[in-house]
Amino acid sequence: MARALEQALVARDRGEVPVGAVMVEHGRILSEASNLTIQLSDPTAHAEVVAIRRAAQRRGDWRLENTVLYSTLEPCAMCAGAIVLARIPRVVYAAADPKAGMVGSLGHLLQDPRLNHRAAVTAGVLAEAAGHLLREFFRERR
Numbered sequence: 697m698a699r700a701l702e703q704a705l706v707a708r709d710r711g712e713v714p715v716g717a718v719m720v721e722h723g724r725i726l727s728e729a730s731n732l733t734i735q736l737s738d739p740t741a742h743a744e745v746v747a748i749r750r751a752a753q754r755r756g757d758w759r760l761e762n763t764v765l766y767s768t769l770e771p772c773a774m775c776a777g778a779i780v781l782a783r784i785p786r787v788v789y790a791a792a793d794p795k796a797g798m799v800g801s802l803g804h805l806l807q808d809p810r811l812n813h814r815a816a817v818t819a820g821v822l823a824e825a826a827g828h829l830l831r832e833f834f835r836e837r838r
Contacts (some may be wrong), residue, residue, distance in 0.1 A: 697746040697766050697790060697822045703730040704742060704768045704829055708806060711737060714829045718745035719784075744775040748782050748821065755792045757761035759783045768826040770797030770819070776805040779814050783785065788818040790826035 703716025707730035719726040727750035732741035744767050752758045758834060760782040770793040771779060779787060787799060799803040799817055806815040 697768075697788065698792065699725065699728055700743075700766045700768045700790070701822060701825060701829070703728050706824065707731040707743065708829065708833055714833050715743040715767065715769045717747040720749045720761055720764045721751075721755075721764065726754055740774065741819060742772065743769075743774050743838075744771050745778050747783070748778050756769065761785060764788060766821075768822075769793055770801055771799050771806075772796045772803065773798045773803075779806060779815055780811055783813050784815055786816045786818070787802065788821050789820045790820070791830060792823070 699718045700716040705716040707716060707799055708714035712731040712734050715731045723778045729743045729746035729750060732742045732746055733739055743832040744765060762785045764782055765779060765784050767789045769791050770789050771787065776798040780806065789799065792801050794801045800819055806817055
């Protein structure tokens with residue numbers, strides 16, 4: 697999770713919302729990313745989606761079984777959908793997102809029995825540090 701926080705700082709320094717994500721496979725970093733929505737003018741360039749894309753490219757397979765996705769913010773509906781489609785078995789996130797989070801706050805997309813894949817979720821790891829970073833970013837913007 698510390699590497700995801702480092703990526704969030706990279707995003708903040710570029711003027712992006714400070715969210716970072718890291719994909720890990722068998723204890724080794726497979727990919728890491730920060731938000732790129734502003735830089736790429738791409739609303740889908742959330743840190744989680746970018747990390748998932750990079751991991752799939754590196755593995756040469758869209759199925760990311762045996763991986764863990766670490767994120768500094770609770771995944772939104774789009775990111776949760778990408779997690780399901782990529783078959784990621786475990787997600788660990790820091791700060792909850794009461795306005796857009798779909799992994800516990802607004803819904804439970806990763807545990808929906810109607811979908812063909814479900815992921816285990818661990819919430820709140822380094823939540824204070826990630827939450828502080830996000831609060832400070834938005835406080836400076838106001």
